[in-house]
Amino acid sequence: xxxxxxxxxxxxxxxxxxxxxDARTFTTAKVPSRxxxxxxxxxNGLTAIGGATRGSIVFISAGMSYIxxxxxxxxxxxxxxxxxxxxNLALEWGKHGIRCNSIVPGPISGTEGMRRLxxxxxxxxxxxxxxxxxxxxVEDIAxxxxxxxxxxxxxxxxxxxxxxxxxxLAGSASFAAAIEAMQAQQ
Numbered sequence: 001x002x003x004x005x006x007x008x009x010x011x012x013x014x015x016x017x018x019x020x021x022d023a024r025t026f027t028t029a030k031v032p033s034r035x036x037x038x039x040x041x042x043x044n045g046l047t048a049i050g051g052a053t054r055g056s057i058v059f060i061s062a063g064m065s066y067i068x069x070x071x072x073x074x075x076x077x078x079x080x081x082x083x084x085x086x087x088n089l090a091l092e093w094g095k096h097g098i099r100c101n102s103i104v105p106g107p108i109s110g111t112e113g114m115r116r117l118x119x120x121x122x123x124x125x126x127x128x129x130x131x132x133x134x135x136x137x138v139e140d141i142a143x144x145x146x147x148x149x150x151x152x153x154x155x156x157x158x159x160x161x162x163x164x165x166x167x168x169l170a171g172s173a174s175f176a177a178a179i180e181a182m183q184a185q186q
Contacts, residue, residue, distance in 0.1 A: 054096070054097035054098065055097070055098055055099070055149075056098070056099045056100075056101070056148060056149040056153070057086075057089065057098065057099070057100045057101075058101055058102070058103060058145045058148045058149055059082050059083070059085075059086045059100070059101070059102040059103070060082075060102070060103055060105065060141075061079045061082050061083050061086075061102040061103065061104045061160060062075055062076075062079040062104060062105070063104050063106065063162070063164060063167065063168040064076040064079055065079035065080040065082070065083050065104070065160075066080070066083075066168075067168055082102065083102050083160055086100045086101065086102045086158070086160075087100075087158050090157040090158035091158070094157055099148075099153070099154075099156065099157040100157055100158065101148045101153070101156060101157060101158070101159045101160070101161060102159070102160045102161065103141060103144050103145060103148070103160075103161050103163055104160055104161070104162045104163065104164060104168070105136065105140075105141050105163055105164065106130065106135075106136050106162075106163065106164020106165050106167040106168065107129075107130065107135045107136065107164070107165075107167065108135060108136045108137065108138060108140070108141060109135040109136065109137060110137075110138065111138065114135070129167055130164070130165040130166060130167045131165060131166035131167070131169065132165035132166055133165075134165065135165070136163065136164065136165060140163055141163055144161055144163045148161065
């Protein structure tokens with residue numbers, strides 16, 4: 001059985017979807033919650049729809065949650081909140097067998113985020129901002145999510161998994177550029 005969670009843009013748990021592959025049934029339920037008590041409502045909803053509480057929740061965060069970027073204060077605050085909520089839920093729900101983790105994607109080609117930042121042709125995109133030398137693909141994030149949701153990560157909870165090719169390593173882009181400029185002068 002798989003349970004999928006619907007979360008609206010305001011961060012409120014809204015719907016639960018259960019898919020039972022053996023019985024080939026798909027069930028939905030609204031999350032019973034009160035304002036300010038979404039997490040407990042979500043846990044109650046999981047119990048109601050699933051009959052048990054075990055599994056994995058994977059949140060999508062952003063590097064702006066721990067490294068500041070100009071004009072991104074709103075994203076940084078929101079994603080830091082997501083990461084802290086994930087850690088709190090990992091503490092609170094671990095006793096129910098629920099693991100909670102976050103993924104921090106780096107620049108991912110072909111996504112709305114990249115389009116809004118100017119796409120692959122933007123001047124910053126041509127720099128050596130990613131130590132692995134390429135932008136990520138949607139599949140890179142999917143593979144990380146599958147890992148975190150799988151039994152391979154059965155002892156992993158409260159973790160932020162950064163999947164960014166090294167982009168958010170402190171000083172990586174500026175230090176690499178400085179070294180290359182120094183080497184070019186020699």
